[in-house]
Amino acid sequence: MKRISYICWVLIVFSACQKLENTIDIELETSDNSLVVECYLEAGKPYQLMLTETKSYFDITNICPFVRHALVVITQNGIKDTLVEAPYSGSGCSSIMPYWNTDSTRFFNYGSNTRCPSSANTEFVLEVWDTLNDRYVKASATALPAVPIKTFKAEFNKDSVAYCLLTCEDDLNTFNYYRMTLHKFSLSKKDPNALFNHVATNPYFDQVLYDQALFANGEIGHASNYDFYRTDTAIGTIYHISKAYYDYLETTRAAQSANLNPFVEPSKIATNIQNGYGIFTYLAYDRDTLYIPW
Template sequence: MKTVSFLTKKLGFGLIWLLLGLGLFSCEPDPIEIDLPAHEPKLVIATQVFPAKYMVVQVSKSFSSLAGDGKEMNADTTFLKTLAVEHALVQINFNGQTETLKHVRNGFYVSRNIPQHFQQRYTLTVRDSVSGLECTAATEMLAPVNFEKLEPEVKRTEKDTTVTLHFTLADPGPERNFFLISLVGANRKNLLPKNKIGSFNAVQEQIILVNHGAFTNGKYEGKERLTLETSDTLLVSLSNISEPYYNYLQLYQKSGSLMNQLTGEPINLPTNIQNGYGFFSAHNPTAQVFKISER
């Protein structure tokens, strides 16, 4: 999958060169015409596996960054809905069987009949009957993992309530392992000062990535200060993910907003989608729910 760095980010440099040009030359240079190739849309894939044979696949379309201002489009829910692919044939092949997923809405396709055979190979095929676009991908189902310790610490004052999430992971084996922690009902905004990062986009605020290099003596102990959303229910999930998917999420965090994930140029993100963008991952999370008001 590819993302985009919008031209507005280069505006400051452009103004500097413009002023230098006016000072050095007495005449205006002839304009240079740039012929950019037309953007060719492709399908964008995201997947999730849930217990009890559930699998969800989201299908959308990429678009050109030249279509408009990225920030404005990112806030335009009507425009975002136009990217959803609503008339696709989405199928998963596994163990000699083929399951067709049911369309729900907003580009989401769901099946309740896909057994979770760990180390089993799953192949995705998507064909959009409206645009004619199609793509395919394959992945391996990874075994679920659990937190060794997971506990939110709640502190209340007259002004506000803060929550610090304490967690411990145990390395499941000698091989290289990669983990995805997802947050629902809270975020990590304006945190992690050690990284000198002042703010995060929605995806960055809601996921934590941990790799094998962070473990000491087979353990990883972490803590995250969280900002609660309107609900006081916090859901924390943990997934064992593949190294390619980990690398994809790392770059996804750095690349910016949802707009950047759907555009077609010019920064490459790793992908396992043939003739498309995104990532087909069969990671299976384990989750815990905490009622913060009761703690």
């Protein structure tokens, strides 16, 4: 009787496995390629912009996403500045000679020698014309004031391992959004396997915060784990960011997480680019370096 029961159980499992093999057809929506813009305005630094386009899931992966021969204009206080495309030594992606930001952590394929003004509340308007494919996108951004770092310190436990704390003052009368990053030793590194010479080092933490969500005492901050030792160097940065950039960061990170998990619903990325995707924003920040003592 036991042998018969065992055989029945195997047949049931085999039958269930056969049902799991049923083919399911999924209809994927088709979409036209759209322009993607990344432009971060920083006081006193040149205008720089990355212009690419979306690709279909089934497009050939080695197709270069850079958009060539576009007209890119940034306007502030009625003054228009046209960004120039980075030079290419050939036709492929690897032939670009990109523009780098000052700490060599990001590169761009359009740039200008014009320095971004530092006046708070200045409004900037971006317009991009794709001259080859008749596409047009537009966006606007407002300069926010930087918020000074209030506390940047390391405290040790009994095992002589320290955590780092980074805080700033928060105006409780307004809604504010922040991005806080902490790097160990350096903001950038050289990667011999990268397509270009420099890539951004992954920060120890990179936290986006909304003041009304968790903080109500006029101070906002974030702390690391106990993971720092004597003579280590920590670089702390606090960005005062717009709601549009906050939403963009939150949704892009959610989309990245969903892409790695088949059981999570895909996330729609928030953008302030009209008729396209990406972000056009002003980066107002305060940065300091902490040398952890003996």
